[in-house]
Amino acid sequence: MRVSGCAALVLALVVALAACSNEPVPPPPPAPIPTPQSEPTRLVVGVDDMGAGFNPHLIAHQSPVTTALATLVLPSVFRPDADGTMRLDPTIATSAEVTATEPFTVSYELNLEASWSTNAPIAAEDFVYLWEQMRSQPGVTDAAGYQLITQVRSRAGGKAVDVVFSHPYPAWQHLFSDLLPAHILKDAPGSWTGALTDGVPASGGPFRVTAVDRARGEVMLARNDLYWDTPTVLDQLLLRRFGPQELAPALAAGDVDVALPEAEPTIRTALGGLQPAPELQLAPKPIVTQLGMRADGGPLADARVRRGIAMLLDREAIRTAVAPESLAADAFGLAPSQPGYASTAPPDAPLRHDPAAAAQLLASAGWSRDLTTGRWAVAGGPVSLVIGAANERLEDVDVARAVAEQLDAAGIEVTLVGPSAVDLFGQAAVPAVPPSPSPTPSPTAQPEAPVTTPAQPAQTPGAPPTTPTTPATTTSALPATPGGVEVDLMVLPRTVGGDLGSELASDYGCPAPTALVPEPPRPPAGFCFPALRPALDELVSASPRPETAGAVEQVLWAQLPFLPLFQPVNLVVSTPAGEAATGIGPGPLASGPVTGAQRWRAPAR
Template identity: 40%
Template sequence: MRRFAGITAVAAVLGLSACTADPPPPIEQTEPTRTPAPVPQLNTVVVAVDDVGAGFNPHLLADQSPVGNTVAGMVLPSAFRPVPDPARPGASVWMLDESVLVSAEVTSQAPFTITYQVRDEAQWSDSAPVAAEDFRYLWQQMITEPGVVDPAGYRLIEDVGSSGGGKTVTVTLREPYPAWRELFTHLLPAHLVKDTPGGFATSLAESIPVSGGQFHVKSVDRGRGEILLERNDRFWGTPARPDRILLRRGGTDAQLAESMRTGDAQVAQMHGGGSALLAQLGAIPHVRTGTQLQPRVLELTLNGRTAEFADPRVRRAVLGLLDPDLLATVAAGTESAVVAARAQVFAPSDPGYAPSLPPRPGREQSLELLATAGYVPADPATVEATRTPVPEAATTGLLAQGETPLALVLGVPENSPVADAVAHTAADQLRGAGVAATVTTLPPDELYGDALVRGTVHAVVGWTRAGGDPATAAMSRFGCPPAIPGQESALAGPDPAPTPEPAPDDDTVPEGDTAPEGESPDDEIEAAEAQLAAPSNVSGVCDPALESELAGALRGAGDVPAVLTGAQPKLWDLAVTLPIVQDRTVIAAGPGVEGVTLTGAIPAGPLSDAQNWWRTTQ
């Protein structure tokens, strides 16, 4: 019996062990599979361009470029925007930008007053309002900063007033100004720019920090040659169709053609506009091509403030030694792309343009002119050393006045490769005639400011604005320097020898202006000195007999086109400015994008309809 009980106990232990060693399989818990949400594909249009450009302030001469103009139009708000005038090829009609303004109208003739009503919802992308502060800031900078674009209209302004929380802007001018709709294009974010190091002159050199338009600048990569613009989600008006616009360096003609062929780029805008590139792109199936003149003209302007160019004979001779056709070819890149500029004030794209360049003196005649001014071939051993390097090949027949050589410095703004190439070619031509010429590259604010006024550069090669009001351009570029009551005006005429524009510390109202009633003498002096330190007349030379005609044209008096056409011989006789070429670009659009018209008003450029583009293939 005990034996049986033991066996039973052992069996029970073994049975328990078996149950413990072999438990049932655990219940597996499975989590539901999560499908990741699809990442939305952004609609990005890629535009092939030449390069990023010098900077992004559209009001500076040094920043005039097709890319800079395009970015400004996409990002910065404007009171009016240009559209092509169907009745006059090349002309523009300035239309109210209804996304920025409710209204803008002349509300008084005496004094001439414009009242702008800014939309309450108009704001910068950092939520600061677009307001009177932005209007006032732009006005102040345009009349005090060097190297700005044709500021004669802004110099007529007496005051910019604010009411209604900054949304009602009242602009009072000293005189009527028919081109008032061209004022306050591309407003700048005053609340940021004025407090940024470098301010108006340099704070927009690398980007535009906030937007008041349909796009904002996301990034600028100069190394890769790219600018990425994204739709501005804070824009209160009609949103842009594409999510992003990528401006990218297009490379060589062959690289550009391959990008358009493969769809890597959908749109192209490239400098030059030569027949070879146009034919190459036009051969690609379904690629539309065209050319359009850009709103800039390359000019060489002599500085009449220098001792050498105070003499009109020297100015005429030096310009006579230059070959404008060769310089135009260098600027355009190819001979087939040249759109020669051969008139003062008027650009080839302007309705009133007609070539008016007088016959160019030959080399011998130019050297004779220099001889009458005292510059004759000299023995290099007897000539004083200069800071201007002279190649050994040019020392034979070096022109000098006594022991002083004719040494000239051509100034070029930084990051302007086309102007730099033209300046070096011009220097080569001058050295070949015995002139010790060299080229220097300077920051734009220095070049158009101290370097001009102090006479450290004898000439400037740079871009000027085209497509705007010709009367404004004429007064800005050829108006006489200001004078202080009680002192002689420093006016430089064509005969017999001009007086150079005084330095800013000389006692000398803006070009063509008179002091408004109630303005104190101190204010008048301050305004004049500011203009002398930041001259819009780059040469500093003018014709006093022509001053009243230009001032009348600015006011709209008489037949303005006839006045400016009739002024051409007198402007050429000043011998200060050599227009060279108007920039032209090839434009193209592939089959993978819609809404690209390939046309536009000259001031706005052919890419001004980017808000309507849509990439149809990814």
Template identity: 40%
Template sequence: MRDEPGGVDSAGYRLISDIKAEEGGKVVTVTFAAPYPGWRSLFSALLPAHLLKDAPGGWDQVLETGFPATAGPFSIKQLDIPRGEIVLERNERYWEQPAVADRVILRRADQAGLVDALRTGHDQLVVARTDEAGVAMLQTLGAKVTVKAAPRPTVLNLVFRQTGPDLQDERVRTALTHILDRDAIIKAGTGGGPSVRADALVLAPSQAGYASTGPQAHDPAAAQQLLTQAGYALTSGVWTQEGRPLSITIGAPADKEPYVIVAKEVQKQLVAAGVQVKLVTPTADQLLRPATAAEAGPNILVAPRPVGDNPAAVLASMYGCPARSNDSSVVPPGNIAGFCDPSMQPVIDAALTGSMSLSDAIANLEPRLWRQSVAVPLFQLADSVAARSELATGELTAPLNAPFASAVTWRRNPN
């Protein structure tokens, strides 16, 4: 969690200076190197070590093909990946509020299948990433079905790495952001579904205090002016500098939607504007590896920004400089953009440790981050949640873990 690229809240974990187990492991004392008001967010999803220690591929691969879980209100009775079905049963050994339902069955289906299952009453609850057509189909089910949007804990970002001979120039990065038509990219990525446009670099639309901070807009004329200032000329429809074409690589995680769809739309727009673009789709862990002298990797990443309980940690993890190390052989982890502005670091540290309010830090930093074109937020992913009236539920759109936060109270009433 401290060192792997793209780790959620990695800046918070890096503040941990010592961990001690006492009383046979029943008490764990964690010491931080500096005050950290958001410390609780680091321990909200603990799992016993024995579930992870023998996982194939080790800790960093444990969630690739398995679902380690323990001590919850439900136990996994059956996991059938080929059929797309998971059977959960009430965990009689759970010490907190017991689940009302004896069994919850999760099934995979396409949009049409989900709507039909709701219409017939075969299923009582649907959670799905839907496009405009899927939302319309759900809304035809009438008053017996309630349809809501449930934000996911993820904002889809374009991350600009300052690598290669071109993107090291702030003018070039800013020109690329002006070339891009964000509205068209968002439409392609969401398909007209419930996902919400994002216009801030730290907070997500679903979070308290969110406000649009993004000044950038689709402006091809400004893009041409900036590229000309940076020494490029438009020759035969291609931007070149001393005979070398402006060339970038876009990376998106393989088989992950809507990331690849977004990457293809970005590629199409940039190519149409005279930029040579290569699209690569490695696995997510390969995509987020830091650039090295031997392997620069993609210049632009289509990557997630986490939406967590502690936005100050997101700020520090996404935009902070690497931690200092006294060991010259150790390469300290950085953010996935490889970005570091030492003049910003005192403000980032102050927000992380609580000596400056997050709102003041955002007001100070976001205009500077926008000017340097570090990242361009696109939209916060969201699912459609639809429930039949005979299913009594709690809040189905709770942040971070919707709709299952209220699963212990689910009750199916008689028709």
């Protein structure tokens, strides 16, 4: 006790002496000066356009940007490897397997860590939401597998899912890719299309969408800080729109590192003067462009008329004028870039420009031609066809214009309309407005009258179709109708890269009403051929015969609800620095050149 008291006394004296001292108390050390944070690491990818939206399950939203966002932002149970084989993604599901055959059941065990960037778990409700939308919404891609599902059951607090099918479905690994955040979308009216028009509301992948600026043509992706697996190397990935004349200067200045323009000679010429020369690779898109012909009514309801219209067209001239480096397509199933592709066209397929044969077919269907004017008529009145192309899809509009010019030269009056892609591929009647000269027209602009090609002298049989050098002029408007107009011909993409049987059943089938979906959505071109149903059902069964797909192709060539045109192709352009930083290539057909972008790094400047 005595020692402790002495120590306390000494301490008190020291404090008192310090208080009486004239020496100033030294100030506290200065706070450290904040150092400016380094710039985020970023890589810029050049693209042609933004597309109509970013829902990968809608025909209307198919574009390279949508494919990129789906690959990097949305969760998928299975993903394609380099040769297209579907591989389980363990960041989303730790297992997925067939657990019962009566009824056919697939069970998924989801990664407990997998969650959306909103902190909501990736769970059974996301499976239910996608299933419900795919079976009931119009204008969706590859719906056949989802239509076979009868029940989706949740287990383990939503982290395990049992999916029950009406019969065995061997291509089940292709389902539940690009899951969408049900906790955001399921109760929002119109969210299936509207919520993904200008962004993706939540991420379940290594990147997240932070900004979409359509005026500037930019989509900004940033590292998803809540991602539970290996984080991205880059802080940001910017997709930026560049016009054909802007890309080469941007590459030369280092403003873009890699680019995915449409493959065409003008782009190659513009890039030819760059030093050092960029790396160029071809990347076919996961779509085939087709001309849909309305089969459920109107002037083209007769298959003879559809075949005659096809013979009035020069497909090669259209392809060369619009997409000269695309791949000519002569099949309804596989795309030209896919292994095993071959033309399925029979000898009498209407693939070649043959006005004389076309005239015979049209006459047999009751059409007649005025020998003085060369114009076609039916049922006592002039033939008038409405051609539709989605306003946001510029290449589709170019195809529609080329078709309109060739048909007008052959003596058929045509009117070109340009509704939104969602309307065109999802509705039987669309607004009677022409395509806009710009992909992003002012919302306050007044619609012009639809474009109607003027009457021209008839084309001489056997002569090549004429291609006017000036655009068709507006001479008359379609009558205003409350429900819009029905489109006779439409340019639309058909998705490829998945299971062949499922794609044929999805693209050319007409689902029967069920208790779950008493009113199935109308197919985009209205084609429904009940005689095909048994064969299409077989293609999505456990043991389809090898010859069934070929038999379906032959029926489609005879009925011709669609005329295959071409598979578009992108160029993958990379500077030497961009190539070293990314190792970019065409990637799997379904996921494209940005596959693996989470491992890209910033180029050396």
